[in-house]
Amino acid sequence: xxxxxxxSLGADMEAGTLVEQLIAAGERVxxxxxxxxxxxxxxVIEIEVFETGVLDGWLVDIGEKVPVGTPLAVIRGTGxxxxxxxxxxxxxxxxxxxxxxxxxxxxxxPAPEEVPLTDPTPDPxxxxxxxxxxxxxxxxxxxxxxxxxxxxxxxxxxxIDLTKLAIPAGQTITRARLEAMAAxxxxxxxxxxxxxxxxxxxxxxxxxPHYYLSHTIDLTVADAFVKAANxxxxxxxxxxxxxxxxxxxxxxxxxxxxxxxxFTAERFQPSDAVHLGFAINLRGGGLVAPALFDVAAGDLDxxxxxxxxxxxxxxxxxxxxxxxxxxxxxxxxxxxxxVDQLHGIIYPPQVAIVGVxxxxxxxxxxxxxxxxxxxAELTLAADHRVSDGHRGALFLNQIDTxxxxxxxx
Amino acid sequence: MTPEDVDPVxxxxxxxxxxxxxxxxxxxxxxxxxxxxxxxxxxLTLVTALSERFGIxxxxxxxxxxxxxxxxAAYIAGKVD
Numbered sequence: 268x269x270x271x272x273x274x275s276l277g278a279d280m281e282a283g284t285l286v287e288q289l290i291a292a293g294e295r296v297x298x299x300x301x302x303x304x305x306x307x308x309x310x311v312i313e314i315e316v317f318e319t320g321v322l323d324g325w326l327v328d329i330g331e332k333v334p335v336g337t338p339l340a341v342i343r344g345t346g347x348x349x350x351x352x353x354x355x356x357x358x359x360x361x362x363x364x365x366x367x368x369x370x371x372x373x374x375x376x377p378a379p380e381e382v383p384l385t386d387p388t389p390d391p392x393x394x395x396x397x398x399x400x401x402x403x404x405x406x407x408x409x410x411x412x413x414x415x416x417x418x419x420x421x422x423x424x425x426x427i428d429l430t431k432l433a434i435p436a437g438q439t440i441t442r443a444r445l446e447a448m449a450a451x452x453x454x455x456x457x458x459x460x461x462x463x464x465x466x467x468x469x470x471x472x473x474x475x476p477h478y479y480l481s482h483t484i485d486l487t488v489a490d491a492f493v494k495a496a497n498x499x500x501x502x503x504x505x506x507x508x509x510x511x512x513x514x515x516x517x518x519x520x521x522x523x524x525x526x527x528x529x530f531t532a533e534r535f536q537p538s539d540a541v542h543l544g545f546a547i548n549l550r551g552g553g554l555v556a557p558a559l560f561d562v563a564a565g566d567l568d569x570x571x572x573x574x575x576x577x578x579x580x581x582x583x584x585x586x587x588x589x590x591x592x593x594x595x596x597x598x599x600x601x602x603x604x605x606v607d608q609l610h611g612i613i614y615p616p617q618v619a620i621v622g623v624x625x626x627x628x629x630x631x632x633x634x635x636x637x638x639x640x641x642x643a644e645l646t647l648a649a650d651h652r653v654s655d656g657h658r659g660a661l662f663l664n665q666i667d668t669x670x671x672x673x674x675x676x
Numbered sequence: 677m678t679p680e681d682v683d684p685v686x687x688x689x690x691x692x693x694x695x696x697x698x699x700x701x702x703x704x705x706x707x708x709x710x711x712x713x714x715x716x717x718x719x720l721t722l723v724t725a726l727s728e729r730f731g732i733x734x735x736x737x738x739x740x741x742x743x744x745x746x747x748x749a750a751y752i753a754g755k756v757d
Contacts, residue, residue, distance in 0.1 A: 494736065494737075497736045498735070498736065498737065501724075501727065501733075502720060502723045502724035502727050502734060503724050503728075505720060505736060507716050507717060507720065508716070509716070509717075548715065550694065550695070550696060550713070551696060574717075575717070575720075578717045579721070602715050602716055603709075603715075603716055604709055604710060604715070
């Protein structure tokens with residue numbers, strides 16, 4: 268028997284709001300299953316269990332905001348004895364076993380009159396999770412809005428980012444309301460993400476003694492490699508240059524482990540695998556750098572699919588918990604419409620960030636000839652507590668070397 | 677098919693990718709990716725959706741013919757019988 272706690276999804280997170288319970292009491296869970304979702308300043312983050320067993324019950328209601336470390340659910344491991352009464356997984360009412368007296372009338376939060384509480388298209392397969400009677404309901408200004416099942420489906424179908432809709436706390440989100448608001452301004456999300464970035468970047472500037480390096484590289488070969496690979500491919504299996512950069516960085520880190528890991532408790536802990544945070548710009552403001560896991564493993568196509576999946580989910584406002592906490596280095600690629608170079612700020616507790624500026628056609632001397640070439644600025648910001656500029660320079664040169672032989676990546 | 681026939685579908689898919697952009701306000705002869713703040717992943721998503729929707733091949737070598745909204749609509753119209 269173990270408690271599943273509200274995870275810490277980054278150094279700047281103090282509390283989170285449980286917004287989804289995807290597994291009901293009594294259902295089996297396997298390590299790695301997504302069992303629910305938590306809303307943080309960075310958006311809705313899916314949470315995974317770390318053990319296999321049976322979900323004994325939820326300890327926190329949907330809509331409750333609780334501090335990091337608060338038990339959210341109880342998981343009964345496969346080796347644990349059965350409780351006296353095992354709830355059947357089939358009934359659609361996921362009330363926790365400790366929920367009191369069904370005779371008590373459910374406590375409904377106050378809702379404004381103009382908001383219809385009824386679901387216009389009820390679906391018996393997706394019952395709304397009732398508020399648990401007897402559980403303390405936070406004051407309206409801190410309550411997360413309730414979401415009707417139809418609204419949930421609408422959110423999933425349209426990939427709506429709830430954090431981008433300014434919905435007053437304590438109100439009920441219905442499909443009709445969402446349809447009306449779908450084009451609304453993304454004020455709240457922009458404010459929250461700005462606050463999250465401010466906290467992390469202030470800490471970085473306060474605690475990390477950055478040093479910066481820049482190296483001009485020729486991407487002609489890498490660009491030709493991507494074009495050749497894509498020539499006969501349908502769009503859904505095409506490569507992007509970003510995946511090639513990610514792999515080159517990961518391979519180079521094999522020889523330069525001092526740029527890959529976390530600096531915590533006054534010491535550096537290198538990571539065996541490269542979990543590369545990929546900086547993704549968010550429409551409506553802000554950016555996030557969730558992790559692509561074990562970027563040195565598998566082939567380039569696998570990496571590209573992982574990148575694609577990650578970007579799609581992030582744009583829809585969906586992250587997984589590990590993606591926000593486990594990145595061991597960050598890559599920021601400015602793409603084709605950006606500027607020449609960036610001087611990154613390290614995302615704590617990481618110790619390095621690699622930047623790739625916008626590639627441009629420029630004169631370049633190759634084998635004694637001036638040749639029009641695709642040139643970009645490769646940059647590094649790294650933590651001087653862990654490494655020095657000399658090693659940083661060798662690291663950037665190693666990335667360059669790998670990018671000259673992309674077929675070996 | 678004419679570019680006018682393509683227009684509603686193209687607008688629909690662009691809106692999914694760039695919901696905050698008012699397509700009535702953009703310069704349809706200017707660079708689409710700059711007008712709609714679309715990055716390479718967004719553009720790949722758009723091309724993937726359009727090629728599936730219209731059942732046409734949209735090779736990367738033709739990207740230069742899809743630079744603006746109008747150019748992209750004309751390109752698709754020319755590919756669909």
